[in-house]
Amino acid sequence: VVLQGDQRISKSATSVHKFVEFLLVVEPLQETRQEANTGATGPPVLPDVGTFQLYSDSLVKLSDECPNAVTHTSSVSKVEISVMWHSPAPGSGCVVFKATVVERKDMWYMDEGGLTKVICEEESESNDEQPDIIEECCACDEAKYEVTFEGLWSKYTHPKDFPANFWLTHFSDIIGASHSADFRMWEYGGYASEGVRQVAELGVTKKLESELKAESNKIRSYY
Structure with a gap:
């Protein structure tokens, strides 16, 4: 998963938006609620949304405050950050990635435009089902x-x-x-x-x- 600044195109040059802080979280697209056999309504049961895994990017760390989230390690300017994400088990439903980025103390963006991305499990035919051979x-x-x-x-x-x-x-x-x-x-x-x-x-x-x-x-x- 890559989070990067947008390009700015002018007559003289092309530059990229930089950001100093960020929060990237993955959530289920819809929450599910487990119903007991007695009819009582239990607490929300969140489906599996996969897990983040860090690799070779010193600008990223797992969030101490938000589950299923990664955040910045420092406030140095960044053009992009990257992190691995392991998808959940088949049948877990769609997930949505939401990002918040801070350009400076008085300018930040959250969950809008390209900062939100929905990913759903690809539906494909079973590899164990072979087509009939036309003799x-x-x-x-x-x-x-x-x-x-x-x-x-x-x-x-x-x-x-x-x-x-x-x-x-x-x-x-x-x-x-x-x-x-x-x-x-x-x-x-x-x-x-x-x-x-x-x-x-x-x-x-x-x-x-x-x-x-x-x-x-x-x-x-x-x-």
Whole structure:
């Protein structure tokens, strides 16, 4: 999570708003109230909103006064601060980030515009549910597809458990094939071939290329 000052654009130059103090808090979007079996109304039960974790930013500390919040360590001018946030368990509902920033003693901003951000759990299909395989395909004409790969993985976007060995931090070459219905490069619930293992663990595609060439009677094209 990054909190940064807005840019000021003038005819002569571009500058960034600086701030001296801040408070960043994460809260449930809606509070829930637990009802007892007897019908009595109990105290509000707040859902899990995740947890903040500090890393390599000396300008940030966990708040001693507010739960689920981080704040400044000093009043030096800041352009931006960053902190890690671990999302709550699935099904916990939406959360809202609210920030308060102080530019100087007589100027501060709170919970407005870009200082408030709502994040909800992404709804996606289960990884355990595989689509049906169409054994018979009647497509006889040529088809062309364009695939764009954008690699966003870095120590800044995914700092947790990022490999310390920089030579391992790379994407493999893209490899794939069009093939007949009786060929499987990999199969759900089955064992990976040596070529697939090397792509997944080492980013090396040479062995998988050899495996595809060995099944050339079933491969129509590969890339």
